[in-house]
Amino acid sequence: MSKEIEMARQHQYSVEATKEADKVTKEVNKKILVEYNSNNSGGDWWLSDRDWFKLEKAGWVVEWRNNAHKPIASNASKEFNDIKEALIEFEKITGQEVTAQGCNCCGPPHNFSWEENGQEYRESGAGLFKYMFDRTCSHREALECINKKGD
Numbered sequence: 336m337s338k339e340i341e342m343a344r345q346h347q348y349s350v351e352a353t354k355e356a357d358k359v360t361k362e363v364n365k366k367i368l369v370e371y372n373s374n375n376s377g378g379d380w381w382l383s384d385r386d387w388f389k390l391e392k393a394g395w396v397v398e399w400r401n402n403a404h405k406p407i408a409s410n411a412s413k414e415f416n417d418i419k420e421a422l423i424e425f426e427k428i429t430g431q432e433v434t435a436q437g438c439n440c441c442g443p444p445h446n447f448s449w450e451e452n453g454q455e456y457r458e459s460g461a462g463l464f465k466y467m468f469d470r471t472c473s474h475r476e477a478l479e480c481i482n483k484k485g486d
């Protein structure tokens with residue numbers, strides 16, 4: 336094999352290796368779009384206008400819709416590396432607990448949905464416990480962890 340051919344081949348290998356590396360990087364950096372939906376649980380909204388503004392400031396896209404007298408919001412979305420990151424940020428900004436149960440008739444106030452690896456997730460209340468912990472655990476285990484922490 337001539338030196339030129341060998342060099343051309345080496346070059347082609349490195350181009351392909353770079354392309355492959357870019358593809359892997361894109362896969363690793365793939366973000367998920369997390370959608371938040373607020374439920375008017377217990378006859379009252381759980382987030383104040385101020386909370387929504389704070390979410391907007393942190394990069395959440397808040398949907399405002401017209402009410403009788405003033406615009407109100409109940410939905411927001413933002414891209415994250417994973418759902419845990421989204422839940423932690425949401426709690427930090429709003430001071431809410433994402434796992435809040437709400438009232439018996441209306442259900443949990445904080446609903447999150449996202450798509451990951453081609454699967455759709457929709458979780459709220461106790462269903463969010465397992466995403467707040469590093470290890471996989473049942474709702475009961477998660478509740479026990481939290482109760483222990485509170486003692």
Ligand SMILES: [Zn+2]
Binds near residue numbers: 376438440441442
């Ligand atoms: Zn209710």
